[in-house]
Amino acid sequence: MAEVLVLADHAGGRLRKATAELLTLARRLGEPSAVHVGPGADTAQKTYAKYGAHKVYVVDDADAGSYLVAPQAEVLAQLIEKVSPAAVLIPSNAAGKEIAARLAIKSGSGLITDAVDVRAGDDGAPETTQSVFAGSYTVTAKVTTGTPIICVKPNSAAIEASPEAGAVESVDVTISDAAKAAKITDAQPKKATGRPELTEAAIVVSGGRGTGGDFSPVEEFADSLGAAVGASRAAVDAGWYPHSNQVGQTGKQVSPQLYVAAGISGAIQHRAGMQTSKTIVAVNKDEEAPIFELVDFGVVGDLFSVLPQATAEVKKR
Numbered sequence: 001m002a003e004v005l006v007l008a009d010h011a012g013g014r015l016r017k018a019t020a021e022l023l024t025l026a027r028r029l030g031e032p033s034a035v036h037v038g039p040g041a042d043t044a045q046k047t048y049a050k051y052g053a054h055k056v057y058v059v060d061d062a063d064a065g066s067y068l069v070a071p072q073a074e075v076l077a078q079l080i081e082k083v084s085p086a087a088v089l090i091p092s093n094a095a096g097k098e099i100a101a102r103l104a105i106k107s108g109s110g111l112i113t114d115a116v117d118v119r120a121g122d123d124g125a126p127e128t129t130q131s132v133f134a135g136s137y138t139v140t141a142k143v144t145t146g147t148p149i150i151c152v153k154p155n156s157a158a159i160e161a162s163p164e165a166g167a168v169e170s171v172d173v174t175i176s177d178a179a180k181a182a183k184i185t186d187a188q189p190k191k192a193t194g195r196p197e198l199t200e201a202a203i204v205v206s207g208g209r210g211t212g213g214d215f216s217p218v219e220e221f222a223d224s225l226g227a228a229v230g231a232s233r234a235a236v237d238a239g240w241y242p243h244s245n246q247v248g249q250t251g252k253q254v255s256p257q258l259y260v261a262a263g264i265s266g267a268i269q270h271r272a273g274m275q276t277s278k279t280i281v282a283v284n285k286d287e288e289a290p291i292f293e294l295v296d297f298g299v300v301g302d303l304f305s306v307l308p309q310a311t312a313e314v315k316k317r
């Protein structure tokens with residue numbers, strides 16, 4: 001069975017959820033192998049085994065994690081040459097898309113970004129469901145040239161442990177000095193909020209202009225659900241919430257299991273960042289608000305009354 005390469009998304013060996021999602025999807029296409037650039041491969045080994053990786057390719061360079069995206073693109077290009085994988089799966093985030101673009105050029109392969117599903121097509125080749133034109137269309141797409149390089153949005157797959165979890169063979173890979181051209185010299189972590197990262201969260205509760213700048217009911221409801229907090233551009237432009245939390249065309253693209261939009265009208269640019277969410281709920285005073293065209297459940301009402309009641313209800317359970 002052909003290998004399917006999965007680029008690990010990790011911080012010092014602490015794997016992000018996207019890696020387990022990609023390994024789960026990779027098993028539909030062939031035999032998953034993880035590609036680990038930077039420290040912590042030993043710590044991550046157990047998780048690789050749990051989700052069905054048979055091999056882990058490790059860049060055995062203590063400093064590798066501090067270089068920008070080039071080492072990942074180079075190691076994946078080397079592996080495409082060496083093992084002719086059935087596909088390469090990469091998280092569809094800003095760094096992942098840059099790595100994938102470099103890899104596509106290096107390997108002369110086709111690239112699909114923002115996939116929300118990956119499976120084997122009728123001919124056995126990878127087939128994807130992809131969200132395109134800022135989420136305006138959902139299409140079925142296949143790579144027709146070279147090795148399929150597929151960037152998959154976080155939260156696109158329910159994580160499943162492999163029934164065949166076993167030993168993982170570790171294979172060292174070296175990278176060239178040319179791939180180490182730019183290095184991170186200092187990194188300041190963001191102040192911790194205790195909430196999950198927006199693009200990774202299974203639940204996102206977002207607030208818009210309708211909050212009038214008071215995000216407390218949005219944050220309290222989010223915290224009762226263990227959710228991340230998002231914001232519309234109107235709220236961000238007004239200075240009520242940081243740009244790092246903006247959802248939409250010029251913000252982040254999220255695809256959680258549950259997306260709650262409170263006091264958000266549902267402009268096309270906001271939809272572009274959230275319409276692939278599995279279940280969408282809106283709370284809005286205006287029953288004609290365009291967001292209601294999109295939702296699975298809608299509540300016509302004042303968010304300052306609806307959200308505290310919902311929070312109290314969740315806390316009772």
Ligand code: FAD
Nearest residue numbers: 208209210232233234248249250251263264265270285303
């Ligand atoms: P409004 O459209 O003003 O809607 C506020 C809503 O709150 C209304 O529907 C109102 O009925 C409701 N409301 C008011 N009070 C309450 C209450 N007490 N309880 C319940 N409901 C209440 N927007 C984004 O979000 N993300 C983007 O990335 C983005 N990128 C853009 C890029 C470009 C190039 C452009 C031109 C625009 C972009 N926008 C983006 C802006 C977008 O067009 C909208 O202006 C914006 O999304 C509106 O934000 P909003 O829904 O919070 O505000």
